[in-house]
Amino acid sequence: MSDSKTDISGQFKSWMENIGSFLRRGLPFAWGILAALITLAIYHFIFIAPKQLSTDDVNRTVAIAMASATPEPAYSTQVYQIIRPSLVLIEVEETHQDAESDFGLGSGVVVDNFGDILTSLHVIDGATTILVTFADGTQSEAQVVMEMPELDLAVIQALDTPLVVVPAVLGNPGAMQVGDEAFVVGNPFGLYSSLTSGVISGFDRVFRVPDSHVEIPGMIQFDAAANPGNSGGPLLNRQGHVIGIVTGLINPTEETFFVGIGFAVPINAAVGGMGSPPY
Template sequence: MLAALAALLLYNVLVPAPHPLTTREVNDAIAQALASATPPPAFSARVYQVIQPSLVLIQTQAPGANGKVEEGLGSGVVIDDFGDILTSLHVVTKAVDIRVTFADGTQSSAEVIAAQPENDIAVLRASQPPALLVPATLGNPNAMRVGDETFAVGHPFGLYGSMSAGVISGFDRSFQPANSDQRLQGLIQIDAAVNPGNSGGPLLNRDGQVIGIVVGIVNPTEQDVFIGIGFAVPINVAGGAAGLPPY
């Protein structure tokens, strides 16, 4: 017993007691614990980071009534290394001047180089694209299901780079845009908010891949007010206008 007591006393002498923590050390420990517990960014934030370098603002001028010039705007997305831009045909129909602004601020005139009137799709080519182009990654709309998350990014009412989120509400829908004799077929129905200026912008999956091109909204009041029903042309259809292979 004496030996055990001696060993205990010797241990207490040789091994000092732990020093009390300072306030700073406690705060640092709490900060580290909170940092390790911080959740990753939301899917929507990551989707936006992926697509933002590929976004394009489209501004047009067209002849109007009484000799006036009508100005319009829409959205587009870079789809290849040439800087070709996929958008909605109605955004540039009748335009005598098309100006595009890339994500880095580069501005250029552009022209329509291909079109799919039956799908309301056009391909634009800028005369002076930026030196660094970031084409969007294209996804497979056939892999999507009703209820899957979707994200629409564009420039509604000229508000650059706006994003909305929703779900796929249905497939293979038909829709006849206002002031058009063409009824569009095989559309993706979405409930992500889209408004004037969103037309031609990308519809994205949760990986930031383009699965469609926004072409319109149901507009029963004729006030261009979103009521929860929007439409997009599947990218495997729209991409055909740019010569992209089907998949």
């Protein structure tokens, strides 16, 4: 009987030791599960799940973003706004001995605070009357004060100038490369203040002035459209600075419309020939 009680006592003691051992081994695991549950609860409490967006919510967000996005103006827009106050329409009349008259037109650009206008010589050559129209609508007769036949350039002065004279900013043709953007602003066929765009196609070209034996070296070639009436107007870089004076174009059909090859006198050559006023 004593042995039976001893066996039961030993089994109970062994069972309790097994339970204690199990608890000691499982306690860290239990604490880990508890910590994970607590962490998950805290996360869901702090970071509330976002509300699912409806189609209307998405469309409204996109509309607000598009309305607030203001695109940068194109370079051509900036160029036009910069040069337009300095652009001049030139109309000429040449009266012959038989009292018959020829009429022509071209472009010019104001180059200094005195209102002096740089243009192509062939635009005003032989004219008995020169009429200029400034950007603000001011009209005036003008007189030739300087000729540079070797560059097909001339400087003319209006007898009456606008109250506010806005000279163009002169650029540096030497900073340009083939492929750079280029813009022409002028009065093709009398369409005042028209803008076309293209690229610089080449440098150091030789251009022969139509109906003359004058050959001009060092010309800038461009492909922005230029037609009759553009002569004497500015060739511009994308900062709106004048880099050349449009002189003419080449058309293998010998017509006077543009086929993609235009020429301009570099502005540094033009200014070098002008010197300083008075001319």
